[in-house]
Amino acid sequence: MSQLRDIKDRINSVKKTRKMTLAMKMVSAAKFKRFSKSAVSSRFIIHELDYNINQVCHNADGLFDVPLMEPVDSDRDLILVIAGDRGLCGGFNSNILKFSSQYIKQSENDSELMLFGKKAISFFKHSQDPIIGSYENFQETLSIDVIDTIVSECVDLYLSKKYEKIVILYNEFKTAVTTNLISKQLFPIRWDTDDDCDVDQNIIIEPSVDEVLADLCKSYVKYSLYNAFLESSAAEQGARMAAMDAASSNAGDMIDELTLIYNRQRQAQITTELSEIVAGAEALVS
Incomplete structure (x- = not known):
């Protein structure tokens, strides 16, 4: 009995x-819908900013002086790693953390880290690479104002000429159950000399090429970083939805x-x- x-x-x-x-599956499904919609919308903004940067650079025949686009001679890189704050989301956290660890090992330069998410902080807390900043629960407070603060910090760090480049590593959602591991260079901002721009179009640039490019570069970095957070959040919720199912x-x-x-x-x-x-x-x- x-x-x-x-x-x-x-x-x-x-x-x-x-x-x-x-x-938990129902909650994750609702969050996935919200984050994925915002992520897809932000992709269009980044594409347009990238096009405008290339258009201005082509129009100026490469004759401009924008510090954010100039290479820096240094032996250090700053790596931004975006992971999650919670588990129960399949291989979402483990995949990006393994990818980040491998990227750092293969890098020719020394690395310093800026970490987002409790899982990333826990994973790298015993790392030999210095951690210059860490953020928890960023999904709950994600907004353009918060991104502006991070972008300003990154701009100041790059202009100090301490880092050769600043790179962000994150999960990009493809579908609800599949993601891509992305490494994207934020600084120096690169422009594509082979980009299919309308070179015959007569463009009036005011007040100057340098000032317009500087504003475009800051906007490009801000929305690239914002998009990375949205993509990572959508990928996390999709993975958690699949895991709970x-x-x-x-x-x-x-x-x-x-x-x-x-x-x-x-x-x-x-x-x-x-x-x-x-x-x-x-x-x-x-």
Whole structure:
């Protein structure tokens, strides 16, 4: 009897767990929809800014003086790593952290780190590479104003000529269940000399090429960083949604299996009790 009670308790426990995973799946689905929509919209803004930068550079025949676009002679890089604050999202965190670790090892320069997310902070806390900044729960406070603060800090760090380049590593969502691992250079800002620009178009640039390019570069970095956070957040919620869906399915299979075991043992117990009753009745008759 106690064994049946234990199985019944396990069934109830798994049912409660399935309710939790289904609720988490629904929450993640709602967040995924919001973040993915914003991420896709921000891609268009980055494309337009990139096009405008190349258009101005072509129009100026490469004759401009913008510090954010000039290479720096240094033996150090600044690496920005975006991970998550929580688990239960499949391989989302482990993939980007392994990718980041491999990128740092293969880099020819020494690296300093700026980390976003508790998982990244925990992973690199014993690293030999210095950590110059760390941010937690950035998804809850993500806004353009917060991004402006980070961009200003990165601009000051690059203009100090301490780093040869500043790179951001993050997950880019492709679908709800697939992502790409991205390494994107923020500084120095590069322009494509082979880009398909309208070179015959007459462009009036005011007040000057340098000032226009400087503003375009800051906007490009701001929205590139904002897009990276949105992409990472969408990828995390998609991974968590898929993980919770799989967990709910596994919980359902476990409930079915435990219910079958419970019914078999209960039937065996009933059969045993009936046999004992019949045997007792026969003994009384004889």
